[in-house]
Amino acid sequence: MAQHSDIVIRGDGIVGCALALALANLRLRVGLQGPAASATAPAAPASSEHSDIRAYALNAASRQLLESLRCWPAAEFVTPVREMQVCGDHGGQLTFSASHLPANANGTPPALNWIVQAHALQTRLQEAVHFQPLIAPLQADDAGSQASASLLVAAEGQASASRAEWGVPWQAQPYAQRAIATRVRCALPHGQVARQWFGGGDVLAFLPLGNAQTGADGNLVAVVWSVSTERASTLLAADDAAFCQALAAFSQHALGGLTLAAERGSWPLQLARAGRCVGQHGTQSWALVGDAAHTVHPLAGLGLNLGLADAASLAQVLGAREYWRGVGDMKLLRRYERARALDWLGVAGATDGLQHLFAQTGEVWKTLRNWGLSGVDRSGPVKHWLVRQATGLTS
Numbered sequence: 001m002a003q004h005s006d007i008v009i010r011g012d013g014i015v016g017c018a019l020a021l022a023l024a025n026l027r028l029r030v031g032l033q034g035p036a037a038s039a040t041a042p043a044a045p046a047s048s049e050h051s052d053i054r055a056y057a058l059n060a061a062s063r064q065l066l067e068s069l070r071c072w073p074a075a076e077f078v079t080p081v082r083e084m085q086v087c088g089d090h091g092g093q094l095t096f097s098a099s100h101l102p103a104n105a106n107g108t109p110p111a112l113n114w115i116v117q118a119h120a121l122q123t124r125l126q127e128a129v130h131f132q133p134l135i136a137p138l139q140a141d142d143a144g145s146q147a148s149a150s151l152l153v154a155a156e157g158q159a160s161a162s163r164a165e166w167g168v169p170w171q172a173q174p175y176a177q178r179a180i181a182t183r184v185r186c187a188l189p190h191g192q193v194a195r196q197w198f199g200g201g202d203v204l205a206f207l208p209l210g211n212a213q214t215g216a217d218g219n220l221v222a223v224v225w226s227v228s229t230e231r232a233s234t235l236l237a238a239d240d241a242a243f244c245q246a247l248a249a250f251s252q253h254a255l256g257g258l259t260l261a262a263e264r265g266s267w268p269l270q271l272a273r274a275g276r277c278v279g280q281h282g283t284q285s286w287a288l289v290g291d292a293a294h295t296v297h298p299l300a301g302l303g304l305n306l307g308l309a310d311a312a313s314l315a316q317v318l319g320a321r322e323y324w325r326g327v328g329d330m331k332l333l334r335r336y337e338r339a340r341a342l343d344w345l346g347v348a349g350a351t352d353g354l355q356h357l358f359a360q361t362g363e364v365w366k367t368l369r370n371w372g373l374s375g376v377d378r379s380g381p382v383k384h385w386l387v388r389q390a391t392g393l394t395s
């Protein structure tokens with residue numbers, strides 16, 4: 001007989017797992033559907049295999065949520081970022097430092113954000129899900145459990161099948177770009193500095209991996225390089241040495257010679273948003289979270305932070321509900337939709353604006369954007385405000 005769940009979540013990526021754990025902490029019974037959730041044992045330990053070579057820049061709000069779920073990965077998989085350097089394509093430069101942020105209660109130096117290895121985070125969440133008795137793994141064809149749940153949540157990523165099934169409009173503008181992710185070892189140490197370069201519409205990020213506290217050498221960086229679709233094909237087909245030479249040239253040789261330390265993966269990029277993120281399909285209430293609700297360019301490293309904030313917000317709204325409201329109550333779900341609308345618009349506007357600003361050709365645009373970068377660098381209040389946005393400390 002199908003087990004009754006209060007809420008069924010379709011999709012067991014990072015956002016789906018985090019939401020399931022946050023809801024179980026509210027004593028709600030959750031059905032979680034997805035390939036990892038229905039496996040009989042948790043995933044292999046994080047160090048054994050890099051199934052996802054990406055590393056995520058996570059902000060303070062995401063860290064707070066993951067810590068509250070006891071899912072913040074071990075120190076060896078997390079690198080605190082002490083400084084961020086952004087370089088334009090005509091001499092403009094902007095530097096953010098954590099030095100003026102308040103010190104942590106435990107005496108560790110403050111960080112702008114943390115670079116977290118994707119596979120370690122996924123493994124940590126899947127283990128926690130596996131051992132939480134209020135979360136039941138569901139098979140895709142477990143129709144009984146899904147029909148009896150008061151709320152269905154899609155956390156299926158950008159190609160969400162449930163969103164299509166529920167007839168939710170999806171406005172998507174593909175960028176003519178792909179993001180290439182890999183890892184490289186650098187001749188010079190990264191110094192826990194995250195670096196980003198803009199040039200001719202392409203964007204390259206070097207995210208530091210390893211730090212003195214964990215005894216790692218501090219020369220390894222996670223790479224995210226967003227380039228035109230044609231250039232992506234060329235770079236993916238290039239041999240390791242040619243790829244590293246192109247990478248070193250684009251990064252202005254800031255970290256010296258580079259050696260490839262992982263395979264290369266690539267992702268298509270788009271700006272997309274669902275027309276609604278809560279609603280009813282027949283009598284069944286539904287909600288969207290994470291990339292199923294919105295997808296942004298990775299240049300600011302904000303997509304997962306947005307998705308985790310969705311999970312925190314939906315759990316907060318359901319946890320604070322009046323005793324007479326069920327979890328599928330539309331008034332309640334609209335509170336979640338309203339709570340998230342501004343954040344989504346802000347991040348989508350900022351990342352899309354930056355992408356387009358740096359894609360413009362012509363000397364006037366070049367001068368303007370580089371002048372803007374250096375201008376912000378010299379402006380104390382604007383810079384301070386940007387740091388608080390990037391860290392997720394918006395109050």
Ligand SMILES: Cc1cc2nc3c(=O)[nH]c(=O)nc-3n(C[C@H](O)[C@H](O)[C@H](O)COP(=O)(O)OP(=O)(O)OC[C@H]3O[C@@H](n4cnc5c(N)ncnc54)[C@H](O)[C@@H]3O)c2cc1C
Nearest residue numbers: 011013014015034056057156157290291301302303304305
């Ligand atoms: C190169 C790159 C770098 C990035 N870097 C950053 C960064 O530094 N910081 C940041 O915040 N964000 C970053 N992002 C964005 C981030 O990867 C996404 O926002 C995030 O992975 C979305 O998580 P999700 O759980 O919503 O979706 P997904 O990660 O897509 O997970 C969806 C899950 O649902 C499962 N699923 C799909 N369909 C079904 C179904 N019908 N039933 C059951 N299960 C289903 C899938 O198997 C998958 O496990 C980056 C993105 C890219 C491409």
